[in-house]
Amino acid sequence: MNEETEIQHLEPGKKVGLVVVITGNGKGKTTSALGIALRAAGHGMKVCLIQFMKGDIHSGELDSIKRLAPEVELHVKGKGFCGIMGNPYKFPEHRKDAQGALSLAKEKIASGDYDIVILDEINNSLKLKLVDLEQVLGLIDNKPAALHLVLTGRDAHPEVVFRAHTVSEIGEVKHAYRLGIAPQKGIDY
Amino acid sequence: MNEETEIQHLEPGKKVGLVVVITGNGKGKTTSALGIALRAAGHGMKVCLIQFMKGDIHSGELDSIKRLAPEVELHVKGKGFCGIMGNPYKFPEHRKDAQGALSLAKEKIASGDYDIVILDEINNSLKLKLVDLEQVLGLIDNKPAALHLVLTGRDAHPEVVFRAHTVSEIGEVKHAYRLGIAPQKGIDY
Numbered sequence: 001m002n003e004e005t006e007i008q009h010l011e012p013g014k015k016v017g018l019v020v021v022i023t024g025n026g027k028g029k030t031t032s033a034l035g036i037a038l039r040a041a042g043h044g045m046k047v048c049l050i051q052f053m054k055g056d057i058h059s060g061e062l063d064s065i066k067r068l069a070p071e072v073e074l075h076v077k078g079k080g081f082c083g084i085m086g087n088p089y090k091f092p093e094h095r096k097d098a099q100g101a102l103s104l105a106k107e108k109i110a111s112g113d114y115d116i117v118i119l120d121e122i123n124n125s126l127k128l129k130l131v132d133l134e135q136v137l138g139l140i141d142n143k144p145a146a147l148h149l150v151l152t153g154r155d156a157h158p159e160v161v162f163r164a165h166t167v168s169e170i171g172e173v174k175h176a177y178r179l180g181i182a183p184q185k186g187i188d189y
Numbered sequence: 190m191n192e193e194t195e196i197q198h199l200e201p202g203k204k205v206g207l208v209v210v211i212t213g214n215g216k217g218k219t220t221s222a223l224g225i226a227l228r229a230a231g232h233g234m235k236v237c238l239i240q241f242m243k244g245d246i247h248s249g250e251l252d253s254i255k256r257l258a259p260e261v262e263l264h265v266k267g268k269g270f271c272g273i274m275g276n277p278y279k280f281p282e283h284r285k286d287a288q289g290a291l292s293l294a295k296e297k298i299a300s301g302d303y304d305i306v307i308l309d310e311i312n313n314s315l316k317l318k319l320v321d322l323e324q325v326l327g328l329i330d331n332k333p334a335a336l337h338l339v340l341t342g343r344d345a346h347p348e349v350v351f352r353a354h355t356v357s358e359i360g361e362v363k364h365a366y367r368l369g370i371a372p373q374k375g376i377d378y
Contacts, residue, residue: 009247013371020216020376026357028211028221035223040375041256042249047375058198060231067230067256116375148376165370167362168215176354182202186229186236186305187209187337187355189199 017146019164023123023156026170027188030054033118033152034061041071045115048108052101052130052153053078053094053121059189077101078121082128098130102139109143116148123153123160133157206336208329208352212312212345213359216377219243221357222307222341223250230260234304237297241290241319241342242267242283242310248378266290267310271317287319291328298332305337312342312349322346 020036022029030051037047049065054076065074078101080087082094101119109117119139125131136151140163143149151160161167176184183189209225211218219240226236238254243265254263267290269276271283290308298306308328314320325340329352332338340349350356365373372378 016365016370016373018365018370018373018376021362022217023362024360026359027355028217028224028357028359031224031228032217032221033224034227035217035220035250036376038223038227038253038257039220039249039378042251042253043374045249045375060228060234061224062231064227064231064257068227068253148373150376161362164363165365165368166216166376167364168217169360169362170215170217171213171358171360173210173212173350173356173358174353175356176205176207179354181205181207181354183199184205184207184337185199185232186234187207187225187339189228 015146017144018148018166019140020148020150021123021156021161021164021167022150022152022170023154023167024170025154026172027175028170029152030120033120033150036116036118036150037065037068037072040116041068044071046113047072047116047118048114049073049118049120050075050101050105050108051077051120052098052125053081057189060186075104082130095130098125102131102135105139109139109147109149112144114147116150118150119152121153122151123156125153126157127155133159136160137163204335206332206334207354209337209339210312210345210350210353210356211339211341211359212343212356214343215359215361216364217359218341219309222309222339225305225307225339226254226257226261229305230257233260235302236261236305236307237303238262238307238309239264239290239294239297240266240309241287241314242270246378249375264293271319284319287314291320291324294328298328298336298338301333303336305339307339308341310342311340312345314342315346316344322348325349326352
């Protein structure tokens, strides 16, 4: 930090609970969600992060997110990505887990205990019919006004995009795996 | 976590130090860089994050990143965004600070002390001529083979993209500020 640079502490003129969608085929959606949690914890804000389709591969955040307690809590649901090669679970099992994640999301959103709720991989869960459109729109339409709700995952539904204030689409320009490079710790998981 | 789901601990078949570029006009580049740092800390990896064009607005990560010490260290350089409305500093001051950030980056990369070095907003620093193309390519071309080097910021130079293994371009589909909504704590800073 340059000591001579004046640091401004911003306060928004008007607090608005945003709906934020992070979608697209490129790398960085869950990573970005983790960054939101980290940044918000620095403001002392309460964050609930629910992962809809993780749970079968050990990823670094499982350990380090604990250092952001009590502001940030992480709930890992699901049995890995539905339908990808090597995943041994059948559709009904994935759907059951995603429905459990959805119930938890509903409860957490309604509780009023959080400033930010992040639903990681909910967009592709919807695309894969693990959750239903009406369920996801219900979460958005009934959220407390001041709550920021973040929905990540590829293939965001147009109705979800329509309801969002901010939508980022992460495109894949290049990816190391197309060069035959195996997933790398710290970057890919 | 579902207790019955088996968690795999992956180890890459071959460790490759990646060059990762996160660019585009959409929201989430720095946020994604923060997520990389958080995830890597969970693996016990050492991360050096250098911000090239921040320093004038208090952002949540300034406080919470300390919870990721000693694995993660943050160096905030610069005097805010060069050329944007309300920033009072002149080009030579911005260039001087960016050159300082670049020297620090060179030193940290060469040290061999880190698994990941993240150069936040270096792409736009290059676009704005605060640093030179040869300088940035020099960092990439001379990095230790095992080091992951992450370069963020809009307008990534084609020569940088050419050298990268993984490039994500974050497009802005929608942004709350276009609705007249002020920046919101925890989401925008």
